[in-house]
Amino acid sequence: xxxxxxxxxxxxxxxxxxxxxxxxxxxxxxxxxxxxxxxxxxxxxxxxxxxxxxxxxxxxxxxxxxxxxxxxxxxxxxxxxxxxxxxxxxxxxxxxxxxxxxxxxxxxxxxxxxxx
Amino acid sequence: xxxxxxxxxxxxxxxxxxxxxxxxxxxxxxxxxxxxxxxxxxxxxxxxxxxxxxxxxxxxxxxxxxxxxxxxxxxxxxxxxxxxxxxxxxxxxxxxxxxxxxxxxxxxxxx
Numbered sequence: 001x002x003x004x005x006x007x008x009x010x011x012x013x014x015x016x017x018x019x020x021x022x023x024x025x026x027x028x029x030x031x032x033x034x035x036x037x038x039x040x041x042x043x044x045x046x047x048x049x050x051x052x053x054x055x056x057x058x059x060x061x062x063x064x065x066x067x068x069x070x071x072x073x074x075x076x077x078x079x080x081x082x083x084x085x086x087x088x089x090x091x092x093x094x095x096x097x098x099x100x101x102x103x104x105x106x107x108x109x110x111x112x113x114x115x116x
Numbered sequence: 117x118x119x120x121x122x123x124x125x126x127x128x129x130x131x132x133x134x135x136x137x138x139x140x141x142x143x144x145x146x147x148x149x150x151x152x153x154x155x156x157x158x159x160x161x162x163x164x165x166x167x168x169x170x171x172x173x174x175x176x177x178x179x180x181x182x183x184x185x186x187x188x189x190x191x192x193x194x195x196x197x198x199x200x201x202x203x204x205x206x207x208x209x210x211x212x213x214x215x216x217x218x219x220x221x222x223x224x225x226x227x
Contacts, residue, residue: 004159031213040125042205042219043160050213059216090159096213104150104162105207105215 003027006091006108013115019078021111023091030096032074033105034058034066036087043090049074050096081115088112120208120218128224129196136192137221139206143187148209151180151191154220155202163191163204196225 007022023032031050035043035058045058047066055066063085067075074093078085091108121140129135141149148167154160164173169184177194193200201224207217 033215035217040219042122043207043217045214045216048214056214058214092160092215094213094215104165105152105160107159107161109159 004091004093004106004108006089006111008111009109011111011113013078013081013113015082015115017078017081017115019081019113019115021076021078021089021091021113023074023076023093023108024072025074025091025093025106026072027093027095027106028071029093029106030071031094032068033092033094034064034074034076035090035092036060037090037110038087046076046089083115086113086115120206120216122204122206122218122221124221125219126222126224128226131196131198131225131227133196133225134192134194135196135223136190137204137223139189139191139218141187141189141206141208141218143184145211146184146187146208147211149182149184149189150207150209150215151189152205152207153202154205160205193223196223198225198227201225 004025034046048056049068065077089111092105094105095103151163152160164180166182171182182189203220203222205220
């Protein structure tokens with residue numbers, strides 16, 4: 001059974017704290033993603049990694065950074081948490097598809113982060 | 117920014133009704149189109165991955181079509197059931213396997 005696991009289901013942090021959200025996948029997937037989900041806005045891409053140590057900004061990278069030191073692990077870092085980063089965060093992974101092949105994304109269970 | 121759009125934003129139907137939603141996307145540099153179902157308190161799960169113009173996929177009562185030339189995909193649900201209540205997301209694969217999602221269509225099926 002394929003698995004994408006996020007380290008926390010619920011998290012409460014204070015404004016200004018450095019926050020780490022961890023995601024691990026056991027499918028040997030090359031690609032990993034971090035999204036945030038807010039009401040009415042769907043899933044918005046924060047960062048994307050297509051290989052170890054490789055990253056690409058998504059649509060809303062401001063205030064976030066990422067780390068991918070190992071293929072199975074992709075970390076999202078909030079350098080200084082702010083209240084507008086209160087949201088549901090979802091990690092996903094896919095295998096490399098090449099130009100005309102595409103494989104489905106597998107998602108973690110989500111982390112609901114509240115910044116107070 | 118690559119814009120993937122979905123309509124309607126939300127939909128309420130009676131049990132037994134058939135329904136459909138639309139996903140529109142930029143047709144240039146098309147790679148693939150995904151559909152996902154996202155039920156409350158669960159993770160999104162893939163329904164279909166489509167890559168070719170004219171593709172039609174079916175899974176039980178749910179089917180999808182793809183028109184890459186005009187940049188749209190339709191998702192159809194025949195004979196909606198309460199367990200079909202969920203948010204339906206479409207997503208487009210861009211270069212380097214980046215996957216960009218639309219805002220979703222929230223479906224409520226009333227018993």
